[in-house]
Amino acid sequence: MRAIILALTFLLTAIPAMAETIAVIGTGNVGAALGPRLAAEGHEITYGSLKPQQQAVLDLVSRTGKNASAKSPADAAGRANIIILAVPGKLAEQIVLGLGDLDGKIIIDPTNAPLNPDPAFKLPPNTSIAELIQQAAPGSRVVKAFNTLPAQHMADPSSASGPVSIPLASDNDEAKAVVAELAGSIGLEPIDVGPLEHALWVEGMANLLIRNMFSSRQTFGFYLRPAPSAAK
């Protein structure tokens, strides 16, 4: 009996990172960058699209490869453990409300607010889009991630000419660890930046990057160098 338990323990520790079922809602720049990268790591990707039969979406599915498919956003979310919300930030809350039962699922939120004021969208003071999403799906586990880098660096981290940080903000450590594993597996450097209320500042990082790009035409990438532990 002891030998069987030992063998099982060995097998479980020897299994590589688990293949996840991932719904990528939105087939624009971010969806089309992350979907194929994650599929290449063995994850099953279902795109959630308003037009799943559109040629551009079918092309993306075929580029994503084995086991990939496209369905309606709610159908894609329904069959996934992890949902990437690659949609306009101003629509994120409304879209989440249409995705059905999200209890227990991990929602990865790469969204940013529109750069220019939009009369139809105003965030409550001191609130992030990520927190709105968490309120809209209280049983889910929201992780703010992938909003501080251009889509081209998601598709090909080597195009950044240096390491790229992925700040992770979430109230759920287990979900944060899963997203850290996904980010690391595609060549990016996850870094824990605290609870979900810090998503406000993570969204501010993207704002800084984009505003600077428009004002000075200078671009840069975020790399947060971990400091030596204070406990050492």
Ligand SMILES: NC(=O)c1ccc[n+]([C@@H]2O[C@H](COP(=O)([O-])OP(=O)(O)OC[C@H]3O[C@@H](n4cnc5c(N)ncnc54)[C@H](OP(=O)(O)O)[C@@H]3O)[C@@H](O)[C@H]2O)c1
């Ligand atoms: N572009 C970047 O480099 C970048 C980098 C970091 C973060 N972000 C943020 O990531 C998010 C996505 O950016 P993006 O550049 O990928 O945007 P995008 O190219 O405009 O794509 C957004 C996608 O959202 C889907 N969508 C639109 N309305 C929808 C609705 N009502 N319900 C469901 N899906 C809807 C559409 O996909 P379907 O037509 O297939 O439904 C659309 O292609 C944004 O919040 C952006 O601020 C962007």
